[in-house]
Amino acid sequence: MRVAAGVDVGSTQTKAVVMTENGGRSILARALVDTGANVRKAAENAFVVACHSAGIAPTEVGFVVGTGYGRYNISFGNAQLTEISCHARGAHFVCPTTRTVIDMGGQDAKAISVGSDGQVLDFVMNDKCAAGTGRFLANAADVMGIGLDEVGPLSLRATRAVKIATVCTVFVESDILSYLAQGKKAEDILGGVHLAIAKRTLSLARRVPLEPDITMTGGVARNVGMVHALEEVLGTKMQVSPDAQFIGAIGAAVFALEKMDQSFESSMWRPEYATGSGH
């Protein structure tokens, strides 16, 4: 069996996907672990867990591509690629008609223009500041004392979304506090927060052609409120795969299969993986 894997080491979570090519390409298993302080360890764990649930030994994996911020810390990877390339390829895998990817993660937001075979045509990313990213949302949830999982669904109930003027992750706190003091409803405040991020993301994404289909990827894609707000400002529906947060790892796994085809040999395995004992 030809098996390859992709490991996406993000700032908050690390994802691994094991993929096989048997007639067509299909995902055998996924794993998700918190990145934490030890990036190297997180990558190893995610990979081993994914192998385990695929029912294979790590040694059976022919090629591993690492992606995400921690990609250079993946000690067992055969190649590294940026998550920009991997998100484009991953989105193309789950939805081949994808021409634009909007990716929102914990620390950054990006828009990628994608070609018909999943290649990157152009991309833009937010700058160093966390405005308009998952972090902004997490901060807002924190200030309001609401769980991050609840903010999205709650925001959908907004009837009169408030105006959040700032996109600054720090200043949003005082905006929210003053609305709370005015007695505004939590759902209306959250509605405003989601819209503010959506608008910010759109102004970034407009710098690429924004052609349909637009696929949303990244951890924030699990937030229904964010998807709704983005669709509202975009004026169109987006593709959101249940695998949204695995897209980077999926793309990396697709690349890994392709690189195997280009006859990269898998001799780069480190002996400690030969036992497949997990770490």
Added chain:
Amino acid sequence: MPEVKQTEYRGSIHQRQKDLMLKWYERLNEAAETGTPPTASLMISGNCVELLEAFGAVPIYPEVNALQLAIRHQSLEPILAAEEIGYAPDNCAYVKADIGCYLKGITPTGGKLPKPDLVLCNFVGCNTYVKWFEHTAVLTGSKLYVLDVPFLCEDEPSQAAIDYVVRQLKEVVTLLESITGKKFDYDRFTEAVRCSAEVEELWSQIKHLARRTPSPFDAYFDAITLMGPLYVYRATPEGVEFFRAALEEMWQKVASGQGVYDQEKFRLVVEGPPPYPYFRTFRDMFAKWKACAVASTYSTVGGLWEFGARHDPDHPFESVAMHMLSQNVTNRNYLQRYEQIKRYIEEWNADGLIIHFVKSCRLFSAGQGDMRDYVTKTLGVPTLYIESDLEDPRYFAEAQTRNRIDAFFETLEHSKLTAKAV
């Protein structure tokens, strides 16, 4: 992919450049200690250093001092000192580093910098210059003269604008006469203008060598190394000698087919100054991909000569005025900047454009989003837009910058591969 390091141009020119810059700092130190030679603060962009040369005066370039500090990882302390007295976080960091140096008595080499005899603000394009030099004059108690150079809105400066600048240059002459106690030596001035014209010709020829594949030098990173002597020695025989040797050395590299890398994989045009506090790191990010800059707009801040303009010893005052008005990138309008980039891409045969947006430089960076649109959408050329600062280390995010650069080259590599396959 293995990291490629130590790619900077390391010929004999590199050492000569260091020696020349050291000699400049020694002269400034001498001026600080003995009061001679006379000195004047000047901006790099579109300046009139030929006038100083006529009086044997030495230029002090605050921008060069600031970038030297940043490369040596010493810019934050003076920046913070300037912020302490009220400079805002988004003020031009060059200004803050320079002002902070005065406040703290810091110099890049540890030697002394003189109190300038004249603070000569050659205002071209960037209005930050005016406030910067006003404050320098207050801090040093030196005389201030602000040259008012009209911004270039049309393709060419009007005769009225040229006359206006020439009149001011003549006022500067009178001022320098009274400061130095010397009579203006017209022949010496003409000779300085002649040296400038020759240096410009040599520099232009060097830049044209980057049209070749492989390019014998990196027209961004290596050009910056050569820019020190270009600015400090432009109007001098030492400058002419240096650039003759540089051209010869480049020709040798061309003759032996030697490029920046063993194999040049990508050819780039770069817009904007580099993040000096992370100069080495930044360069390595491109070296990893064997990406060579074949042209850069930043290397035309001092003067835009590769398209033919030169100082003219037969019309020395007018040609200095022309240089200030139209032959430096900061005083040129956006459409001209677009055109410059377009010509580089086409005539220097580049694969893509890198825009480095400098947070604290409004002048250079405003409008670069539109520039990106123009190059990607109208010219159809891949463009990477990255943001940090030229002087303030706090704005540089290494992982994010690396990520963007890697992604850009992954994309370029892919499109090159598929183009080949077709």
